[in-house]
Amino acid sequence: MIFRQLFDTESSTYTYLIGDPLSRQAVLIDPVLEQVERDLRRVSELGLKLTHVLDTHVHADHVTASGVLRERTGCEVVGGDGGAPCANRHVKHGDTLRVGALSFQVLATPGHTDDSVSYLLGDRVFTGDALLVRSNGRTDFQNGNAGQLHDSITRVLFALPDDTLVFPGHDYQGHTATSIAEEKQHNPRLAGKSREDFIQVMENLRLPNPKKIHLAVPANRECGRLPSTPPSP
Amino acid sequence: MIFRQLFDTESSTYTYLIGDPLSRQAVLIDPVLEQVERDLRRVSELGLKLTHVLDTHVHADHVTASGVLRERTGCEVVGGDGGAPCANRHVKHGDTLRVGALSFQVLATPGHTDDSVSYLLGDRVFTGDALLVRSNGRTDFQNGNAGQLHDSITRVLFALPDDTLVFPGHDYQGHTATSIAEEKQHNPRLAGKSREDFIQVMENLRLPNPKKIHLAVPANRECGRLPSTPPSP
Numbered sequence: 001m002i003f004r005q006l007f008d009t010e011s012s013t014y015t016y017l018i019g020d021p022l023s024r025q026a027v028l029i030d031p032v033l034e035q036v037e038r039d040l041r042r043v044s045e046l047g048l049k050l051t052h053v054l055d056t057h058v059h060a061d062h063v064t065a066s067g068v069l070r071e072r073t074g075c076e077v078v079g080g081d082g083g084a085p086c087a088n089r090h091v092k093h094g095d096t097l098r099v100g101a102l103s104f105q106v107l108a109t110p111g112h113t114d115d116s117v118s119y120l121l122g123d124r125v126f127t128g129d130a131l132l133v134r135s136n137g138r139t140d141f142q143n144g145n146a147g148q149l150h151d152s153i154t155r156v157l158f159a160l161p162d163d164t165l166v167f168p169g170h171d172y173q174g175h176t177a178t179s180i181a182e183e184k185q186h187n188p189r190l191a192g193k194s195r196e197d198f199i200q201v202m203e204n205l206r207l208p209n210p211k212k213i214h215l216a217v218p219a220n221r222e223c224g225r226l227p228s229t230p231p232s233p
Numbered sequence: 234m235i236f237r238q239l240f241d242t243e244s245s246t247y248t249y250l251i252g253d254p255l256s257r258q259a260v261l262i263d264p265v266l267e268q269v270e271r272d273l274r275r276v277s278e279l280g281l282k283l284t285h286v287l288d289t290h291v292h293a294d295h296v297t298a299s300g301v302l303r304e305r306t307g308c309e310v311v312g313g314d315g316g317a318p319c320a321n322r323h324v325k326h327g328d329t330l331r332v333g334a335l336s337f338q339v340l341a342t343p344g345h346t347d348d349s350v351s352y353l354l355g356d357r358v359f360t361g362d363a364l365l366v367r368s369n370g371r372t373d374f375q376n377g378n379a380g381q382l383h384d385s386i387t388r389v390l391f392a393l394p395d396d397t398l399v400f401p402g403h404d405y406q407g408h409t410a411t412s413i414a415e416e417k418q419h420n421p422r423l424a425g426k427s428r429e430d431f432i433q434v435m436e437n438l439r440l441p442n443p444k445k446i447h448l449a450v451p452a453n454r455e456c457g458r459l460p461s462t463p464p465s466p
Contacts, residue, residue, distance in 0.1 A: 004410065006407050007408075008407055045415060045419045174239050174271070175239060175240075176237070176239070
């Protein structure tokens with residue numbers, strides 16, 4: 001497997017380029033609009049053909065590159081059930097997505113947003129904003145639900161083997177990956193805490209909205225097409 | 234192997250935590266002073282014992298955490314031949330460093346600085362500032378030498394198998410890793426360029442000095458001990 005983890009400094013977003021060394025087919029998970037040229041250059045330099053873009057959810061903090069990448073490469077855009085209407089395919093829990101010899105298993109992990117999915121590939125899981133390194137995505141917009149996120153993390157993701165490597169959608173402290181075992185034992189919102197504790201913490205975070213939310217959510221529902229007149233906040 | 238790549242946003246430095254799953258012995262490569270607490274927490278949470286800090290060279294752009302980590306854990310500090318006098322051990326080309334079942338092979342890769350070494354561990358090489366993703370370290374201070382760096386990259390690092398994964402000491406564009414094949418083919422200063430071309434480019438970069446150089450170099454020669462009176466620039 002060809003694997004490259006890429007970072008967008010402005011939004012602290014991780015993008016993953018994953019390719020099948022035999023067929024040369026490749027996917028980008030959660031690509032960022034401002035990084036299209038960088039990411040396409042990496043695809044080309046590695047001798048890969050981009051066949052799929054996978055968004056883990058409709059993002060509120062950055063604009064997806066999925067639409068531009070589809071126009072430029074003819075790739076298919078894949079999103080979670082109930083997610084961006086512009087996607088070519090909506091996947092649900094239990095679906096398998098084949099990319100050459102690679103087989104991505106779809107896990108529904110709602111709670112950060114209602115369309116959130118994770119993608120399991122062998123011993124690696126790409127969790128979007130459901131599970132982050134020692135943290136998790138917020139649950140206060142886009143039909144987020146703290147109880148549902150707790151269930152997604154503890155019943156779906158924590159059911160994976162302990163040594164599964166977790167590759168998150170964001171990080172803000174310089175971590176690039178974690179493991180299921182580490183998060184079970186050391187995630188401060190989950191380890192030794194009840195579902196009720198988790199809900200209480202999440203409902204009392206009182207974070208400001210992401211700066212780009214009023215632009216990003218409608219744009220991402222259209223695969224990154226920015227509105228000609230930005231909606232008023 | 235337990236492997237975690239960590240990033241320091243201020244200096245854009247990558248630190249690597251690598252542990253042997255059986256003996257639980259671990260190393261940190263190029264730890265940053267400001268990240269000591271984060272890195273020690275990761276070591277502890279992974280159930281590891283820090284036995285070695287490996288610095289790839291005496292850094293000019295950040296202060297090493299090696300001395301503080303030695304005080305806190307009793308680990309051994311390892312540097313390149315001719316590097317920081319404070320190190321417990323100075324390694325040279327061909328040396329092997331054993332950490333539990335892990336075996337790091339030392340490659341002398343001078344040119345960015347005269348004490349620069351890379352560490353090869355199986356199919357991964359930690360190149361410090363000798364080879365970066367589509368770039369390389371500068372050669373205009375600390376006895377840097379562009380011709381010598383060209384030789385280190387093309388004769389030592391490019392002699393490794395093409396699919397060797399290269400983990401750099403820094404990145405400024407959101408890349409986390411590359412491969413020997415990629416850099417042979419796509420590094421703009423090396424692919425299709427002669428040694429003379431490379432020297433000319435490096436001698437005409439005219440970059441400003443790193444902001445911390447007058448503090449960092451003397452501090453790093455003492456494993457990160459900051460002078461009580463900072464030297465005047």
